[in-house]
Amino acid sequence: MTQLTKGAQAALLAAIVGALCLLLEGVAPWLVQFPKAWVLPATDWVGAGVEWFLLLIKPAARAFSALLFYPMEAASAALNQTPWPLLIAAATALGWMLGGLRMALMALVGLGFVLASGYWSEGMNTLALVAVSVPLALLIGGGIGILANEYPRIRGPVQATLDVMQTVPTFAYLTPLLVLFGFGPVVGLIASAIYAAPPMARNVLLGLQRVEPEIKEAAVMSGGTRLQQLFQCEIPSAGRQIMVGVNQCLMAALSMVIIAAVIGGFDDIGWEVLLTMRKAQFGQSLLAGLVIVIFAILIDRMSGTLTEDRRHRHDPRVAWAILGLGVLASVLFWGSLGSAEDYTLFNPVADRVDAGLSAFTTANAAALTALKNNVMFYVLLPLRIGLDQAVLPFTWGFAWTPAMSAALFAAGAALGLLCAWRGHLALGLMILIAAGMLETGISQLPWPFVLAGAGALAWVAAGRGLALLTVVLLTTILVSGLWERALLSLYLSGAAVFACTLLGGGIGLASALSPTVWRVVRPICDMLQTIPLFVFLIPVLMVFQIGEFSAFLAIIAYAIVPMIRYTRHGLTETPAEMIEAATASGATRWQMLRDVRAPYAAPSILLGLNQTILYAFAMLVIAALIGTTGLGQSIYLALGKADVGLGISAGAAMAILALIADRIVQGFAEDRRRALGL
Known part of the structure; x- marks a missing residue:
């Protein structure tokens, strides 16, 4: 008897658990809906513990906040008063x-x-926040990177902490900082420094680790002290990588300053964007x-x-x-320059944009509404609550019946058996599982199935360690009472990632095949990667107003770029000797793409998928401003109520989902690299 592959074993486990949950739902409803009696008051515990700690350090934090107020005011005054x-x-x-x-x-x-x-003063205030927060972030991040390099024992915990800091949604930083430092622009400054420090720390550590051994040996042989070796030889040698960290630190600080405007109340660009949107x-x-x-x-x-x-x-x-x-x-021209606020040349343009938008939405209201409703009723809603509940006479024109459910499962089973007969048992089982998920809906999935499925997938990707970690972390979300909101977040981000994979992968493929297409696509990707998250909300709100569909489009716009770039990069970086060998064997262009370029590009494409997933989770919280449900909404509501427990718990839950997805995709990418001998 042929031994089952790891993929087939994992799919079989998930299919069995899912089938048992559906079959036993009538006699054991707790298998589908986690009982509220089993939920622990983890949010209250976290809130009480964190608030106790924050109150303990609050005097020192307020003193530090008052201290930072002066350089920020000085920077703002210098920029605003300079002609x-x-x-x-x-x-x-x-x-x-x-x-x-x-x-x-x-x-x-x-x-x-x-x-x-007309936003000169507001722009200078934003630059003042960046000018003060970036040196603080560089100091913190650089110090962390140097310490992790000097003391290898702490390197693992430091990297794990940086992973958590970069996967925790940006809004989650603001809730405890609001309690700690109070309302005002200094909160945005400190949040920016905290958020921008990890990229600097990572690049400093990476740069120091890549210093050539010969340089280190020469520094030792010259008789220098350890500090001299570090600051006179190793850090200069790692200068290029460290400057990459400075670049990323600047961009992260600017992005976070805009987000922090939600609670900053400072007269800066972020506040203007938020105010005019409202x-x-x-x-x-x-x-x-x-x-x-x-x-x-x-x-x-x-x-x-x-x-x-x-x-x-x-x-x-x-x-x-x-x-x-x-x-x-x-x-x-000192006397005749006038105030910078007097230059409002684009106000008529903004008014015409509003008028044109009103005219466009009025003229195309039927088409826009049809597009939004079709995507919502025929794609997003079935994914969220399943065909069983989404197919209604009001939306689809008919009602979903048990016979249709049976037909769907029968079709999935038939297709799965065909795949299994051709030697693809894992694929066949996955088709059957997909049919069950489509019928049930992502937000309605039984919790044992999610735990078993995620754990099995993690086991296939990276072994027992990641599988155990995945199950434990998901269980913490389950018992904390945030499970339903986590599944809602998973549904929307998953749908957006799937759309990004199809659309971004197709654009990346076209860019790899045609330099002309890449010349058009590249500047668009450059622009999208430099736009702060907040700005993505504006165009979709202008056309489709507040709602889940607008959030879906905003997530796609932000998360699609890595998929395009990494797909194109992977397909164009195939070694020349592999291309020559395929050409000599008489391969057509399609065969070259399918059998040579695509397999070699798989690790790069998976890395793009990894980045797309992380980008989608990051944007999910920002999209809560325009009508999403789930963990992002919980984080935003916690911010408005200064509910530290809910804010940190929901932020941690979203970080867990992002971290698990990150590790699973990395595991599959590493497996492909090993298979290719890279």
């Missing part, structure tokens, strides 16, 4: 030094747009969002040049001349 021609000239001169004429023009045009938008002033909201995009692009491009091995040196005299022109303009 705008001088600031634009300084940014243009910096752009010239870092990237030449192209980057200088980018800075000039970008800041010119900020000035003309007032349904989508033209102004889009205008403020474009200011954020410009800041993100300028910061990304300028700091990105510091990671290059060889940067072209540009004549510093040109930079000094540009700066001199800025000083001259400020002095000569």
